[in-house]
Amino acid sequence: MIEEPYRWVEAIANRAEYIETQLATGSPIVVLGYRDGILFLTLGKTRQKLFEIYDRIAMGAIGHPGDIERLRMTAIELASTEGFTRSAADVSLRRLAHYSLSPVLKTAFEQVYGAPYLARLLFAEIGAKQENDLFLRLDYDGAIATNSATFAQTRQDFGVLSGTRPSTELMENYLAAEHSAGATFERALKLALDAWTVGHLALGDAGVKELPARDKIVTERKERLRAAGIEAAVLDRDDKTAIRYRALTEPEIRSALGD
Template structure:
C-alpha cells in the first residue's frame, strides 16, 4: 500500500509563489511614473492588439504584466466593478483604492484556493487634482497591495528596470523627459536593447484634460517625444507638453 503524498501548507504556498514569479519574470517590463501633468504608463510591447495598459474608469487606468488571458480577465472584472459602483452610487465613489481592494481579494482567493496561481502583477492608478493626490497601487499575484509613490516597475528583469528608474526619476518632469526616463529604464532589461516608438505601448492619465483623462499615444507622438527627450538631455527641460491637450 502506497503512502499518501503530503506537502506542508508552507511548502505549497512557496511553490505557488515561485511558480508565479517565474512566469511574470519571463515577460517584458512595464513602468508607471508620475509626471508634471499626471501619470505615465510605458510598456515594452510591440503588439498593437494585446494591450498591457488600459482605461478602467474616468480617472483610473490599469497596467499589467504576466499572462495576458489572466490579466485581461482581471481588467474586465475591474471595468464591471467600476460601472456597477458608479451606476449604483456615484461616479466619484469609484476609486483606485476600492478597485485595488477588490483585486486584492480576487488574487488572494485564487492564490490560496487554486492549484495554479495567476501569473500576473498589476498596477491600478488614479490621477488626482495635483501630484500629491495621485494614487498608484501595485498588486502582486498573491493579493498583496503596495501604495507606490513616484514610480513603479513590474515584470521582466524588474531589478534592473527599477534601479534605472530610481537613478533618473525626478518629481514634476515634463512628459517628454518622463517618457525618456521610462524608456531608458525598460532598455536595461538587456545590455544592448534599444526601443523604438513602434515597440512601445504608451498612455497617460492627463489631469488637464476634460472628461476622459486616459489617452493612448500613437507611435508618431511617441517618436516625437523621444526625440525631444534626447535633445533636452538629462539636465535640460523639455517643452514637450505644449499643445498636448487637444490631441
C-alpha cells in the same frame, strides 16, 4: 495530503515558484507622474498591455492573457457599477484594490486545488494634485505595493512592474535617483524608456545585477527601439473632461522622442 500544514506551505511555495517562472520573461512597465499627468510606457507590443479602467484609473499588466483579461473585466465592472450607482468621484483605486482585487487574488493563490492567476498588475489613479496620485502594484498573491511613504521608502511619483524582483528593484532604484515629479512630458517619456531599458537588461539569469553604465543604457535603448513597438498612454491632469485616459499612437511617441 495537504491537510497537513507543512504540505500546504510546500504546495504554496511550489506554486509561487511556478508562477514566478511563468512571469519571468514579462516586458517591464514603467509609470511616471509628470507635470501634466501620468505616463504609462512599455515595449514589445505583441498584444496590448496598457488599459483604461475608469475615468481616472488605468492599468498595465504582464502574465497570461486569459488571467489578465478576467482581472481587467472585474476591475472595469466594479468601477463602472460604482460610478453608475453613485458617482465617478466615488470610484477609488484604493478601494478597488484593497477590498476587491487583492482578496480575489489571494484566495485563488491559496486554494491549491484551483488555478491561481498568472498575472501581475500595475495601476495608477490621477489625483486633483500631483501629491494625490496613486501608483499601486498588485501581485499574483494579492500583495499590494504603493508609492506612499513607508518606513523603508519616501513617497515616490512613479510605479514599476517587471517579470522578476531584481529587475523591479533595479528600475525603482534608477527612478528614485533620476525622476523628478516636475518633469515635462518629453523628459518623462525619455526617462520612462531608459527605466524600461534598465529593467529589461536585468531580466533573465544573465541579467545585470547593478545599474548599467549610461552608454550601455543608451545603446540597448536604441537597439530595442529599432526592433520593438512602443506602447504608451497618459492620464491627463487637466479636468476639462471627465475621461483622462488617452492611448498615444506610435508616431506620436516617436516624434516626441525625436526618434
